[in-house]
Amino acid sequence: MERKTLNELLKWKEKKNRKPLLLTGVRQCGKTYIIKEFGKKEFEDTAYFNFDGNTGLQSVFDFDFDVGRIVDELANVVYGDKIVPGRTLVVFDEIQDCPRAIQSLKYFCENMPELHVIAAGSLLGVALRKEGISFPVGKVDRVEMYPMSFEEFVIADGGEKYINGIKKMAFEREIPEMYTVPLEKYLKNYYIVGGMPEAVQTWVDTHDYKEVEEVQDRILKDYADDFGKHTISDTTTKVRLIWDAIPSQIARDNNKFIFSHVKQGARAKDLEDALEWIVNAGIAYKLNLVSTPELPLAGMADNTYFKVYMSDVGLLRRKSNVNYRTVLEGDASYIHFKGALTENYIMTQLKCMGVESYFWRTKADAEIDFITDYEGILLPIEVKSADNTKAKSLHLFCNRYHPRMAIKTSLKNVGDNMDGDTHIWSLPLYAIYKLKEYVIHEMGW
Known part of the structure; x- marks a missing residue:
């Protein structure tokens, strides 16, 4: 189904000073679907990582925020293939379940801006208001997704x-x-x-x-x-x-x-x-x-x-x-x-x-x-x-x-x-x- 959010993702991809993208929205409004469609149309590969209940994946972010190390471990151990900037879309889904992954977006922005990273979460608005979660202010682009509009319907x-x-x-x-x-x-x-x-x-x-x-x-x-x-x-x-x-x-x-x-x-x-x-x-x-x-x-x-x-x-x-x-x-x-x-x-x-x-x-x-x-x-x-x-x-x-x-x-x-x-x-x-x-x-x- 046609979603206008796809146009927002295309604009983000072509931005000159692109940052990691945070895609938020109510649960079941179609975030994961549109991200995967975007990956299929615009990239050679989509490296998709879901943090929901996945403590092993979360542990990758526990040691430090060296994005080179993080990408290598995600590619070799979790994804099982190379993650190549410009060719691979990296997706962190249900990121609210891993506070350190949220923090890592700052370092992806500063140290690996050429890599396309999208983070999504249904209850991210709730998670970010919990004590102890540091939000990477100024280091992410944001898009809010809603249920389908009447026009889309x-x-x-x-x-x-x-x-x-x-x-x-x-x-x-x-x-x-x-x-x-x-x-x-x-x-x-x-x-x-x-x-x-x-x-x-x-x-x-x-x-x-x-x-x-x-x-x-x-x-x-x-x-x-x-x-x-x-x-x-x-x-x-x-x-x-x-x-x-x-x-x-x-x-x-x-x-x-x-x-x-x-x-x-x-x-x-x-x-x-x-x-x-x-x-x-x-x-x-x-x-x-x-x-x-x-x-x-x-x-x-x-x-x-x-x-x-x-x-x-x-x-x-x-x-x-x-x-x-x-x-x-x-x-x-x-x-x-x-x-x-x-x-x-x-x-x-x-x-x-x-x-x-x-x-x-x-x-x-x-x-x-x-x-x-x-x-x-x-x-x-x-x-x-x-x-x-x-x-x-x-x-x-x-x-x-x-x-x-x-x-x-x-x-x-x-x-x-x-x-x-x-x-x-x-x-x-x-x-x-x-x-x-x-x-x-x-x-x-």
């Missing part, structure tokens, strides 16, 4: 012609029905299947929702099992409480994450470490509040007031026990959670695009679902799950802060209008992957 499921067709259209042109109808169906299927590669592959092979759900159940169980493997018992209990509370927290009217709703009487200081564990593992995302949207937004963010979303919309749907028929056919009692699912979808797509986002809310309950300062532009994004695009909060935001442009995303077709000084674009949910293109078009870059 459609292409994998045979809809590349729709993706390419929309890309060629003028920004102001309404999307014809020959595109909107199939893309809305793809969107519903993406809400059901999500972007975990194994679930997507199962869907592409079978188009059987039940088989997809078996895969999703297994992934959810694997995540839960990780809690016990990689945390102490007291923390495990707290992590499970947070994990199980995410769907209900997302579905609340005021979906600020409230620790006391996780466990009665619980305080933030009792559970915030458990939440950070889940976020560092890439399983969930935090969206912080910005009350005063001044640039840069990161400097205005309130880290104590936030929403929490899951890293995959399909897993959220399954974990929340929303039947796939409900997504396909709709139901009067599904309207509220449909909005929450749609917000989670937009959150995941912004992550895939590398767009850092926040949300805005006033004490009078006006709210913008997402705001970003992508490329230094203040951009509010209003999200609607259907084609009702009345947005009082967006009107208030635009009249108060005068952003040059804004986005309303829903099932409504492409369109635009002015609200005071702000050019508001209507962008369908299934075309949100064009967000950056609209910014570039608006700014004339």
Whole structure:
């Protein structure tokens, strides 16, 4: 299946001042697969080393950080063949299980820069926060990998012609029905299947929702099992409480994450470490509040007031026990959670695009679902799950802060209008992957 991460790896390979690459991402998002595909296409050999439970491999790094010795021992004893710079891709998988291998990346950068080294890890974000692990700051390049985006999902499921067709259209042109109808169906299927590669592959092979759900159940169980493997018992209990509370927290009217709703009487200081564990593992995302949207937004963010979303919309749907028929056919009692699912979808797509986002809310309950300062532009994004695009909060935001442009995303077709000084674009949910293109078009870059 086509993954945009492959393009990032190709750029890394050709960088003039290339460093060892650290590829991170949530478990089972396809890191190992894409690295091996990259090795097959771009190198004569791939020397693959997996540290998971492999104490013998880990011992190679115990003596010192002489990268010449390390490479010789890996080649002669473990790999069984020569490792040649320029011809061989060296892969250290599940590197979080070997702290000294993480430290060694500094010495590969300084003493053997001609060798292509990729290190990957699913729980690396968690491991790096443990005491005693020294991270090679400034000595590695980094790429974050996510579950498959909606665009990647459609292409994998045979809809590349729709993706390419929309890309060629003028920004102001309404999307014809020959595109909107199939893309809305793809969107519903993406809400059901999500972007975990194994679930997507199962869907592409079978188009059987039940088989997809078996895969999703297994992934959810694997995540839960990780809690016990990689945390102490007291923390495990707290992590499970947070994990199980995410769907209900997302579905609340005021979906600020409230620790006391996780466990009665619980305080933030009792559970915030458990939440950070889940976020560092890439399983969930935090969206912080910005009350005063001044640039840069990161400097205005309130880290104590936030929403929490899951890293995959399909897993959220399954974990929340929303039947796939409900997504396909709709139901009067599904309207509220449909909005929450749609917000989670937009959150995941912004992550895939590398767009850092926040949300805005006033004490009078006006709210913008997402705001970003992508490329230094203040951009509010209003999200609607259907084609009702009345947005009082967006009107208030635009009249108060005068952003040059804004986005309303829903099932409504492409369109635009002015609200005071702000050019508001209507962008369908299934075309949100064009967000950056609209910014570039608006700014004339």
